[in-house]
Amino acid sequence: MLGSPLNNTPGAPVRPRNHMRLLFDSRSENESFARVAVSAFMSQLSPTIDELNDVKTAVSEAVTNAIVHGYRDSFGEVEIESSLTQDGYVVIEVSDAGCGIADVEQAMTPFFTSQPDMERAGMGFAVMKTFMDDLLVESRLGEGTRVTMRKRISHAAGAE
Ligand SMILES: Nc1ncnc2c1ncn2[C@@H]1O[C@H](COP(=O)(O)OP(=O)(O)OP(=O)(O)O)[C@@H](O)[C@H]1O
Numbered sequence: 060m061l062g063s064p065l066n067n068t069p070g071a072p073v074r075p076r077n078h079m080r081l082l083f084d085s086r087s088e089n090e091s092f093a094r095v096a097v098s099a100f101m102s103q104l105s106p107t108i109d110e111l112n113d114v115k116t117a118v119s120e121a122v123t124n125a126i127v128h129g130y131r132d133s134f135g136e137v138e139i140e141s142s143l144t145q146d147g148y149v150v151i152e153v154s155d156a157g158c159g160i161a162d163v164e165q166a167m168t169p170f171f172t173s174q175p176d177m178e179r180a181g182m183g184f185a186v187m188k189t190f191m192d193d194l195l196v197e198s199r200l201g202e203g204t205r206v207t208m209r210k211r212i213s214h215a216a217g218a219e
């Protein structure tokens with residue numbers, strides 16, 4: 060699931076006005092790196108502190124999932140691809156080439172976790188859904204998972 064084009068965003072086709080791609084190791088110390096990198100990139104849209112915090116939290120949840128679930132018994136790379144659109148959206152894809160999810164609908168159900176023993180709440184996807192406007196989860200067993208999220212930035216500078 061790594062390296063795929065940003066072509067399956069929910070809603071209208073994306074007309075990027077800026078774009079970036081990051082590839083990093085599945086290490087927990089990279090969770091904060093990913094959060095800060097996306098936050099710095101999207102600051103061009105002049106988000107409010109609340110909007111910035113919402114996106115940072117959602118990115119954190121998706122990256123943590125890739126690291127702790129996708130690569131739970133292995134090690135690999137996590138990719139973040141992000142676009143800022145002409146109409147003021149930030150679009151973010153978080154992908155891993157890990158174990159994949161057998162049942163995406165079940166995984167997205169609030170309080171469902173495959174790791175209750177690790178004191179996980181099963182709320183990561185629920186948080187992403189709450190803080191972003193759109194959430195799409197695509198996964199294939201043995202191939203990996205791609206989470207695509209989108210949020211409109213209310214006063215995006217220069218938005219059409
Ligand atoms: N990238 C992924 N690869 C494989 N499985 C995943 C991935 N992301 C999520 N999952 C599966 O979906 C379940 C639900 O994820 P979610 O983030 O909602 O909860 P959690 O990670 O278990 O707990 P929390 O996020 O509250 O700590 C996980 O327990 C895991 O089984």
Ligand SMILES: [Mg+2]
Nearest residue numbers: 120124183184
């Ligand atoms: Mg989680």
